[in-house]
Amino acid sequence: MCGSKKSTDVIESHSHRASTPRTPKSPSPQQQPLPDLSSSSNIFLTDSRSNNKYWSKSSASSRSSLASLKDSLPENPHIYNFSDIRSATSNFLSDKFSFSPSSTSWRCIIRNKDVVIFQRKLCRPLELSELRERLAVICRSHHSSLVKLLGASISENYIYLVHEYVHGVSLGDCLRNRRNPNFTVLSSWLSRMKIATDIAHGLDYIHHFSGLNSNFIHNHIKSSSIIITENLSARVCHFGTSELCGEVVGEGSSGSFSARLKLLKRFGSQVTKLAGTRGYMAPEIQITGVATQKSDVYAFGIVTLELLSGEEALKHEFDDDTGIGYRKVSVVAMARRALEEDGGVRKWVDKRLKDSFPVEVAEKIIQIGLECVEEDPNERPDMGRVAVSVSRLFLESQKWAEKMGTPIDFSFSMAPR
Numbered sequence: 001m002c003g004s005k006k007s008t009d010v011i012e013s014h015s016h017r018a019s020t021p022r023t024p025k026s027p028s029p030q031q032q033p034l035p036d037l038s039s040s041s042n043i044f045l046t047d048s049r050s051n052n053k054y055w056s057k058s059s060a061s062s063r064s065s066l067a068s069l070k071d072s073l074p075e076n077p078h079i080y081n082f083s084d085i086r087s088a089t090s091n092f093l094s095d096k097f098s099f100s101p102s103s104t105s106w107r108c109i110i111r112n113k114d115v116v117i118f119q120r121k122l123c124r125p126l127e128l129s130e131l132r133e134r135l136a137v138i139c140r141s142h143h144s145s146l147v148k149l150l151g152a153s154i155s156e157n158y159i160y161l162v163h164e165y166v167h168g169v170s171l172g173d174c175l176r177n178r179r180n181p182n183f184t185v186l187s188s189w190l191s192r193m194k195i196a197t198d199i200a201h202g203l204d205y206i207h208h209f210s211g212l213n214s215n216f217i218h219n220h221i222k223s224s225s226i227i228i229t230e231n232l233s234a235r236v237c238h239f240g241t242s243e244l245c246g247e248v249v250g251e252g253s254s255g256s257f258s259a260r261l262k263l264l265k266r267f268g269s270q271v272t273k274l275a276g277t278r279g280y281m282a283p284e285i286q287i288t289g290v291a292t293q294k295s296d297v298y299a300f301g302i303v304t305l306e307l308l309s310g311e312e313a314l315k316h317e318f319d320d321d322t323g324i325g326y327r328k329v330s331v332v333a334m335a336r337r338a339l340e341e342d343g344g345v346r347k348w349v350d351k352r353l354k355d356s357f358p359v360e361v362a363e364k365i366i367q368i369g370l371e372c373v374e375e376d377p378n379e380r381p382d383m384g385r386v387a388v389s390v391s392r393l394f395l396e397s398q399k400w401a402e403k404m405g406t407p408i409d410f411s412f413s414m415a416p417r
Helices: 014-019 060-072 082-088 128-138 171-175 189-208 257-265 283-288 293-309 331-340 344-348 359-372 383-404
Strands: 042-046 053-057 098-100 103-110 113-121 149-155 158-164 226-228 234-236 314-318 326-330
Touching: 082 103, 082 113, 082 149, 082 158, 128 149, 171 226, 171 293, 189 226, 189 234, 189 293, 189 359, 189 383, 293 331, 293 359, 293 383, 326 331, 331 344, 331 359, 344 359, 359 383
Parallel strands: none
Antiparallel strands: 042 053, 098 103, 103 113, 113 158, 149 158, 226 234, 314 326
16 A cells, blocks of 8 residues: 655666776766755756756746656655555445444554544535645644544545544543443543643644644534543544535635635535534524634534533423423523523532532633624634633642642543443
């Protein structure tokens, strides 16, 4: 699966050596050092009259030839051949790592790395040049709270995203243990605040620091797309998915809302009706299908409220008032009620924390979560400000834990419970 450059050996024939005296001669063109292909504006030329070599600005045709040569060399490590994807997944017959309505994935080895390959449907056609440009930014992004994207491959209407494999379980599974609902590895307040801080800083990096003037949007923030590792650190999955699948048109949220909506509509209703998860989608996405960075802020607010309560973002429960049917209950409505009622916060925060948490800090973090889920996107805070606020509350929680004698080092086993 790994490609390697082949050297070209210049071999003189025996007859030529026999008839030609052994005199110093100029190196053959094959023996000349290759030009720096990182700059397509410089071409290594030969003066036929003096046999001298020199650097010169290229003509359009020469630049085109160099571009073709450059593309033929293994200088695009983030572009995988589709044959590599098929081979790694045993022609897509390997056991699936996970499956959802929007994607299928396989855990496998590719280019000697343990990876997870996600298959996703393209929302719109994506040129190879556009794929290279976006991958160049996304794949060189590094943050401890992000699962790294290694590369991608395109085939027909699908894109295959190759992510590093991270050993852990999803935040949703940590909060809602199907085998034992009364157990959670996130049994301390400080562990949950640490996870909230990790997610906030990872999302802030995506929005502001992942690339020069990039303004990326994640668009897939939810508890099932966040991996909790054995040392109880959070890693955000699927960074770059919305950009590479064609869900986002233009440069992130830099343009006006109406301008982005017009751009999306040019590509048809298939794009404007983005797939998402109920409970995490901001109101503007449900109405227009247009995602912005403020949509990510909304999803972060939902995840934060989930983290504090252990409840699902959206669920249906039996309607005691009518005695018939079920009613929809959101974590947002429950959080608002908890802040309004006297002693409501202690009743609402996850019972598995055993009432061991600083109430004042809990009230502040709930308030931040509710600010993030404001109906009007303009009323939601910037992710940078959110990350700073959550970090301060984490430090306050550490001081509280030290005062209470609560352990502040975390790790857990992934053995079944």
